[in-house]
Amino acid sequence: MTPTPERGAATIEQVARVAGVSRSTVSRVLGGGERVSPEALTAVREAISALNYVPSRAARSLASRQTHAIALIVPEDTTRFFGDPYFAAIVSGIESRLRETDYILNLFIASDDPRSKTASYIESGNVDGAIVVSHHTSDTYVERIAQAVPVVYGGRPVRTRDGDYFVDVDNVLAGEEATAYLISRGARRIGMITGPRDMRAGIDRLEGHRRALAAVGLPEGPIEDGGFTRAGGAEAARRILDGGEPFDALFVASDLMARGAIDALRDADLRVPDDVLIVGFDDSPVAIGATPALTTIRQPSFHAGELITNTLLSRLRGEPAEHATVLPTELIIRDSA
Amino acid sequence: MTPTPERGAATIEQVARVAGVSRSTVSRVLGGGERVSPEALTAVREAISALNYVPSRAARSLASRQTHAIALIVPEDTTRFFGDPYFAAIVSGIESRLRETDYILNLFIASDDPRSKTASYIESGNVDGAIVVSHHTSDTYVERIAQAVPVVYGGRPVRTRDGDYFVDVDNVLAGEEATAYLISRGARRIGMITGPRDMRAGIDRLEGHRRALAAVGLPEGPIEDGGFTRAGGAEAARRILDGGEPFDALFVASDLMARGAIDALRDADLRVPDDVLIVGFDDSPVAIGATPALTTIRQPSFHAGELITNTLLSRLRGEPAEHATVLPTELIIRDSA
DNA sequence: TTGTAGGCGTTATCAC
DNA sequence: GTGATAACGCCTACAA
Secondary structure, three states: OOOOOOOOOOOHHHHHHHHOOOHHHHHHHHOOOOOOOHHHHHHHHHHHHHHOOOOOHHHHHHHHOOOOEEEEEEOOOHHHHHHOHHHHHHHHHHHHHHOOOOOEEEEEEOOOOOHHHHHHHHHOOOOOEEEEEOOEOOOOHHHHHHHHOOEEEEOOOOOOOOOOOEEEEOHHHHHHHHHHHHHHOOOOOEEEEEOOOOEHHHHHHHHHHHHHHHHOOOOOOOEEEOOOOHHHHHHHHHHHHHHOOOOOEEEEOOHHHHHHHHHHHHHOOOOOOOOOEEEEEEOOHHHHHOOOOOEEEEOOHHHHHHHHHHHHHHHHOOOOOOOEEEEOOEEEOOOOO | OOOOOOOOOOOHHHHHHHHOOOHHHHHHHHOOOOOOOHHHHHHHHHHHHHHOOOOOHHHHHHHHOOOOEEEEEEOOOHHHHHHOHHHHHHHHHHHHHHOOOOOEEEEEEOOOOOHHHHHHHHHOOOOOEEEEEOOEOOOOHHHHHHHHOOEEEEOOOOOOOOOOOEEEEOHHHHHHHHHHHHHHOOOOOEEEEEOOOOEHHHHHHHHHHHHHHHHOOOOOOOEEEOOOOHHHHHHHHHHHHHHOOOOOEEEEOOHHHHHHHHHHHHHOOOOOOOOOEEEEEEOOHHHHHOOOOOEEEEOOHHHHHHHHHHHHHHHHOOOOOOOEEEEOOEEEOOOOO
16 A cells, blocks of 8 residues: 655654555664665665655754755856856856766855855854855955864965865966967967956966076066956957057967957957967857867866865865865867967 | 764664654654644754765655655756856746745756656656756657646647646737837838747747737738847848838847847848837847847746746745736837837 | 664644 | 743654
């Protein structure tokens, strides 16, 4: 006879009754089936599937003091979050790894709202850990969060502290490679469109750019901040154009900005790569979509998402984890330089 | 003297002690402050802020049988979710509305995994309600979900049932308008790249297209499914090209597919709009990014996200809500037709 | 290996 | 208005 599941979800109590054991035994089975007799084990399992039982997350959290939830904190506005393929890739990686576990993802697009709301939510033990992608100097609430729960950063935090965990690429090295390539292609007056200077990626790529220039004794070209958006990239290019300083190449710190820059150059009747060489960054889908296809620095964002999640998961299990995971980048040569 | 917050989050018990009242009174204050004396009220409020108290979500859920969480279910793979600006817009709208409440968003990119996992999670009372965007015929698990909690659809479900709640545009009318415009521009052999036929938006836009053709007695041109992706749009265009059937215009059911189609046409040395007129759909950011800028049907996706959320919130409060909310579309004329 | 007994932090239902 | 006192569903010693 089919057990009649009463209205609402089944409870552990009902499972126990149907299986003819106590709640504790059911609970043990749920916890992995250690120290349970084979008979009890199968009885419980059958009862579980017969009742279509799934544990109540709330009750479990309350008793075990774990939420099995992790927060994804994006200190950006929704426009930038959804507008930049970089986030798409990294979140996909996080998602795909998390899917193998029973952790759940709580999404906080934190920039638009009073930060303290996100922070106090997390401080109150509503998630077990947090992933922070895209960290700005001004995001002090992130430090409050890091004090409350284990945090892993996607991209090293602006001021890295001992004990921080992060997954990143070597942006200095990558920036250096980008500009060195431009030099090797014959460019001599190389400008740059940077990311925000309050972000590690913004700072480091510029640093690499400068090193490459210094290495061969070339002077700095025009430098403008494009804010990691397409529109910002276009504006930065326009400012560079308006500045009047001559340039024959541009290292642009993200593919998205590079597209904007190309738009602006085209409006000024400059051709890429004929008049201006361009190297982007990310190798996101927009790199191939651009005309001309972008020469760019590939960074493994999807994989980074997976590793970020792995690191956090290890920490949550109390296992040791790598503090700094640095992934390799690769110069991808296409048509823009 | 500063109250010493013990390790971990403060509890309602501690607040009560500091305020010199009982837990019940604190709970009442939390619940809105009805039937509480002014003195008690301020005392409790002070205690709360002094202790930096935030209620435990788990405990509250357990006792009140509400989770204050809502599920966002996207029956697509992550690539499509992050690749299509339509989702960006609608999720932004949802997010922005939810931010004003104390509801939290649980993200389920459901297509890649065994659907039943998502469904049983929700059936077990782990969320109060769900929003489903992008519904396919094959997504039967959605119906299980709809039986367990209030659901509101973004885009009407494939087979609408009495009692369903959804926010949508009139895709038939919009499709009709798109093709009618093409006709008015002189096109006579009009093909179409559709969305998947197992989705309402895919079906309805095609229906509108056919009506417009029928209205003036024009024959049907080539029709291919582009799966609502850029690559799919390009392939569909190639199939149309290969088919050999002549055409002077294309109604493409999404801007993303339209971009793909333009790429494919360009590869075949066809120029837009000189050789082929194109009308897209969505008016997403890619519409202006395309070359030439896309003439398209604008649908208010961000606003739809807000309204979806409003509808769900009303239902959760037990208030009456509109079953069908139909938003207007608008033809935006640019360069592609 | 199994069951019993608390307790996790809230809300809800009562009397007072 | 206020405060005991049960639930809520699960986990975790502890005892058997």
